[in-house]
Amino acid sequence: xxxxxxxxxxxxxxxxxxxxxxxxxxxxxxxxxxxxxxxxxxxxxxxxxxxxxxxxxxxxxxxxx
Amino acid sequence: xxxxxxxxxxxxxxxxxxxxxxxxxxxxxxxxxxxxxxxxxxxxxxxxxxxxxxxxxxxxxxxxxxxxxxxxxxxxxxxxxxxxxxxxxxxxxxxxxxxxxxxxxxxxxxxxxxxxxxxxxxxxxxxxxxxxxxxxxxxxxxxxxxxxxxxxxxxxxxxxxxxxxxxxxxxxxxxxxxxxxx
Numbered sequence: 001x002x003x004x005x006x007x008x009x010x011x012x013x014x015x016x017x018x019x020x021x022x023x024x025x026x027x028x029x030x031x032x033x034x035x036x037x038x039x040x041x042x043x044x045x046x047x048x049x050x051x052x053x054x055x056x057x058x059x060x061x062x063x064x065x
Numbered sequence: 066x067x068x069x070x071x072x073x074x075x076x077x078x079x080x081x082x083x084x085x086x087x088x089x090x091x092x093x094x095x096x097x098x099x100x101x102x103x104x105x106x107x108x109x110x111x112x113x114x115x116x117x118x119x120x121x122x123x124x125x126x127x128x129x130x131x132x133x134x135x136x137x138x139x140x141x142x143x144x145x146x147x148x149x150x151x152x153x154x155x156x157x158x159x160x161x162x163x164x165x166x167x168x169x170x171x172x173x174x175x176x177x178x179x180x181x182x183x184x185x186x187x188x189x190x191x192x193x194x195x196x197x198x199x200x201x202x203x204x205x206x207x208x209x210x211x212x213x214x215x216x217x218x219x220x221x222x223x224x225x226x227x228x229x230x231x232x233x234x235x236x237x238x239x240x241x242x243x244x245x246x247x
Binding site for chain 1 (some may be wrong): 098099100101102103108109110111112113114115116118237238241242245246
């Protein structure tokens with residue numbers, strides 16, 4: 001899965017990146033910005049306090065652009 | 066389930082704008098996996114199924130593209146429906162245009178559309194999920210016309226429509242986002 005849009009961490013500019021290559025900060029920012037639409041891509045595990053891309057997303061491509 | 070949170074005042078310093086559509090971008094709806102929205106319901110990101118998935122540009126004849134969006138709330142049931150339609154004309158029918166029309170017509174998964182209005186604003190539609198089901202846009206008609214006289218137009222008129230419950234959404238930094246996706 002390829003994400004194109006505002007940097008989820010709040011930095012200026014547009015981010016183009018495979019979700020499988022997202023950092024924890026990017027996953028956290030993305031999830032918190034729009035939980036309803038992002039929950040199909042990112043799972044938050046409260047026990048571990050980590051954000052993980054779903055399997056299908058994490059298997060996709062490499063960073064672009 | 067929402068309340069109005071503001072009104073609309075005449076913006077004297079920026080209160081005029083041009084009509085019409087400049088460019089249309091279309092993608093296979095099955096390759097657009099989600100849109101990310103911000104607190105104002107504008108789109109901040111588009112997620113595609115792979116690096117190979119892109120939006121394709123369609124340029125209409127000048128002064129021919131028009132987008133119509135009608136919101137209807139039934140006075141009795143309060144049910145809300147949004148009907149969206151974009152019409153545009155492309156000059157000079159050829160094999161490439163024929164294939165585009167045929168592929169759009171045969172795309173059972175539908176289309177996600179982004180059109181650029183002559184105000185400079187980018188709007189995305191056909192990307193909404195209603196009742197856990199995608200509601201894509203579809204090519205509803207494409208009328209090819211040869212014309213009769215030398216001075217007649219040889220053209221294809223495309224109509225793309227969508228039935229949903231949400232109005233088209235503004236794309237934040239649309240030119241940059243779409244520049245990365247086409």
